[in-house]
Amino acid sequence: MSEHNLFDADTLQLLDEVREEGYDPYPPKYFPTHQAAAILSQFSDLENTSVTIAGRVITKRLHGKAGFAHLLSGGTKIQIYFRKDNLDEDTFHLVKKRVNVGDIIGITGDVFKTHTGEITVSVSACTLLSKALSPLPEKFHGIENVEVRYRQRYLDLIMNEDVRKTFQMRSAIVRSIRETLHHEGYMEVETPTLQDIYGGALAKPFTTHHNALDQDFYLRIAPELYLKRLIIGGFDKVFEIGKAYRNEGISVNHNPEFTLMELYEAYGNYETMMEISEKLIMGIRDSVLQKDTIEYRGKTINLSVPFRKMRLADAFEEFAHVDIVKLQDEQYAKEYLKKEKIHIDKSLCWANIVDEILKKKVEPHLSNPTFLYEYPLPLSPLAKKTSLQSQWVERFQLIMGSLEVGNAFTELNDPVDQQDRFLAQNEAKQHGDEEAHSFDRSYIEALKFGLPPTGGLGFGIDRIVMILTGSESIRDVLLFPQLRRREP
């Protein structure tokens, strides 16, 4: 074996032997008549009838002139049984000697129940469909090395049923969200992930380059500003489910690329966004979970409507025992932070202080779905103020299992105010805030044509899936999480 030859002599010889015996290790086609899951669920109809199924051999138990194996077929395990009496010599030899754990085979046979009551297919014909040249991990412990699980996720999926379940649930959750939104009259759209100016969130972007235009582009940190352009264009209810990219740390709650659902509704506001948030979560509860409570990180989460609603200021009062307005006073804020042993590296502006206390002191108390609403203006350059001179914006975050899973506001549609906010962000950027929002000229040009009063909502799909599947790490809900390049 070498860098460009992954096969040793023994492996190639094995293939030769299989071919010499007349079996094609990689035949061109095979058509099963049944799914394993259907055979298990419709046993009474199928008992003693012949079926053709295909799948990967994951266990094999030989008993001399008979044997059992389990096939993993369409994600479902089903047992097969073979005995010398029922098979011609070639087929028996194939099943007994040449079919190994890991191989993909197709079999035909009658459905029956064994003495122990397991639904089983009794083999009358067998075809090798794909010879495995690498052995599967050990059957009992499966695969526990997390690096292998992430880098070779296919092995994880073959070996670990609960991992398959998690990703099936993820698919069902996303499907439920789509169905709820279609039912509510939203149109699904796609907007650019390669953007000239990144915006819609406060985060550091990935940068790339387009050769023909000789121009740098950014991978989007959020789809927000394009979706709002569509509201201006007259699509009154739109949503997008797609990846966003943020060039920041990796942790159990963060991956550089993650899936965001954003929706916008003309003539809505942050309160109507609360209603649609509840509908989305309830839709998942009823169609996917089919239960009212879930356990997450040692706490019980109760999924029932209406969700708790708390003004952010009241939550600060109740959980952090601090007056959020007085935190604008630097001396007061410093004393509080010192007392609570909270350390902030960034500049000690109101926005950063509030954000930090929110994460450290408030969110840990919020397991049940809770809308925290009315946020400080400096944290929210795209949200509408509660009143003309207010320092507050009509915004909420949906907290579940102590994680921020949703974020919504009444969209800022006053183009002059938006320009002022961008200018303030520009100032912050010049003072070293790398995450400050860029001044987006073409977005203000769009707003000048009139954005109707609009509500917008974003859901962190990965975090919602984490909570609802009981996954400790975001990596457990991403099929291929980001890892460092492996050095040869």
Added chain:
RNA sequence: GGGGCAUUAGCUCAGUCGGUAGAGCAUCUGCCUUUUAAGCAGAGGGUCGAAGGUUCGAGUCCUUCAUGCCUCACCA
């Protein structure tokens, strides 16, 4: 980026005080016609993550590096 822990057969893991590299599963050879972590008997399989160092002698001790996990920092 800081700190801690880990890396031994395809997989899961032992390896004592520094003294010839081990088990189970998987693979191969026998036996076994209702098993399911099947069983019994045997065989093959290793650059102990990499590179240096200490030592008569290193899987074991030291240094550096790589990768992973945890944690802190960063992070809507």
